[in-house]
Amino acid sequence: GAVVSQHPSRVICKSGTSVKIECRSLDFQATTMFWYRQFPKQSLMLMATSNEGSKATYEQGVEKDKFLINHASLTLSTLTVTSAHPEDSSFYICSAREAGLSSYNEQFFGPGTRLTVL
Amino acid sequence: GQNIDQPTEMTATEGAIVQINCTYQTSGFNGLFWYQQHAGEAPTFLSYNVLDGLEEKGRFSSFLSRSKGYSYLLLKELQMKDSASYLCAPVEVEGNTPLVFGKGTRLSVIA
Numbered sequence: 444g445a446v447v448s449q450h451p452s453r454v455i456c457k458s459g460t461s462v463k464i465e466c467r468s469l470d471f472q473a474t475t476m477f478w479y480r481q482f483p484k485q486s487l488m489l490m491a492t493s494n495e496g497s498k499a500t501y502e503q504g505v506e507k508d509k510f511l512i513n514h515a516s517l518t519l520s521t522l523t524v525t526s527a528h529p530e531d532s533s534f535y536i537c538s539a540r541e542a543g544l545s546s547y548n549e550q551f552f553g554p555g556t557r558l559t560v561l
Numbered sequence: 562g563q564n565i566d567q568p569t570e571m572t573a574t575e576g577a578i579v580q581i582n583c584t585y586q587t588s589g590f591n592g593l594f595w596y597q598q599h600a601g602e603a604p605t606f607l608s609y610n611v612l613d614g615l616e617e618k619g620r621f622s623s624f625l626s627r628s629k630g631y632s633y634l635l636l637k638e639l640q641m642k643d644s645a646s647y648l649c650a651p652v653e654v655e656g657n658t659p660l661v662f663g664k665g666t667r668l669s670v671i672a
Contacts, residue, residue, distance in 0.1 A: 486663060534601070554603050557601070
């Protein structure tokens with residue numbers, strides 16, 4: 444099956460610094476990737492849709508200047524949490540849809556990145 | 562927009578059967594996904610229902626009623642490893658749209 448990787452799996456940073464998280468589709472091309480955030484004991488909340496070669500679409504309430512998304516190729520999307528604060532500590536998960544499957548919405552999820560901001 | 566409702570928590574005994582319900586209200590409908598998520602891990606695909614009825618896949622089955630906006634996941638012969646969150650995601654629009662999940666149901670399997 445389709446495999447999505449994320450790097451790093453865990454990161455601890457100081458408040459005020461920026462952190463970049465990578466999401467890669469390893470064996471398929473993904474024109475669209477999605478970024479989710481999950482707080483403890485809560486469900487996945489969609490943050491943004493990342494489109495290859497164009498600007499990301501952010502969900503209401505998600506600051507686009509704080510969560511920078513770049514989808515530079517068909518296999519890589521990055522999420523940069525800028526000027527991170529403790530309240531940004533969360534589990535960030537990306538997912539990808541395989542290009543060309545216009546009517547089938549299955550998404551393949553990465554293993555997630557645990558961000559802790561001190 | 563979507564409105565998805567699932568029970569928050571359920572507890573069941575090892576070897577038993579448990580049914581996790583999901584009701585939804587969407588402006589459009591193009592199928593429904595169930596995912597399993599163990600704590601600290603990514604969700605994994607369980608099932609995708611488009612047509613009404615029950616689809617069986619080993620110990621897990623999923624049912625859909627489009628007219629009632631209702632689905633359930635049926636887990637048989639429960640094992641301790643089935644303790645996880647189960648996420649329901651109706652697809653509102655066909656095509657390149659993200660999955661929007663309900664709050665999920667945390668299932669605890671006890672001995």
